[in-house]
Amino acid sequence: MLEIACQECASVGSYRATPGVFFRCLECRRELTTEDLDLDPGEIWVVSATGILGFVIDPVESIREMSIATDAYLGAECDSLDELEALRSFHDAAFRLQGALKAGVPYPIMET
Ligand SMILES: [Zn+2]
Numbered sequence: 001m002l003e004i005a006c007q008e009c010a011s012v013g014s015y016r017a018t019p020g021v022f023f024r025c026l027e028c029r030r031e032l033t034t035e036d037l038d039l040d041p042g043e044i045w046v047v048s049a050t051g052i053l054g055f056v057i058d059p060v061e062s063i064r065e066m067s068i069a070t071d072a073y074l075g076a077e078c079d080s081l082d083e084l085e086a087l088r089s090f091h092d093a094a095f096r097l098q099g100a101l102k103a104g105v106p107y108p109i110m111e112t
Pocket of ligand 1 (some may be wrong): 006008009014027028
């Protein structure tokens with residue numbers, strides 16, 4: 001999970017869940033809701049077990065990247081830089097998938 005930075009005081013990982021609908025920065029007391037978050041496509045917000053607000057890459061996106069990397073690996077010449085790059089891409093996407101699952105995001109139900 002990557003922690004959200006406060007736009008007011010630039011503190012990272014300082015937004016904590018509060019009773020109610022707000023998250024509050026523990027440094028400057030700024031409040032925000034999930035509607036205030038400006039995440040990139042493919043990112044989803046999560047809250048850690050300790051109440052810290054953050055975000056992860058959507059598992060659907062990571063699985064898509066792993067599929068693309070697998071195809072690239074299978075199409076690459078043996079022991080080539082392309083093969084290594086495909087393996088690195090697969091590893092990075094798998095790491096992001098693991099991070100989302102650890103944060104409590106469910107494994108997606110994939111349509112066939
Ligand atoms: Zn702040």
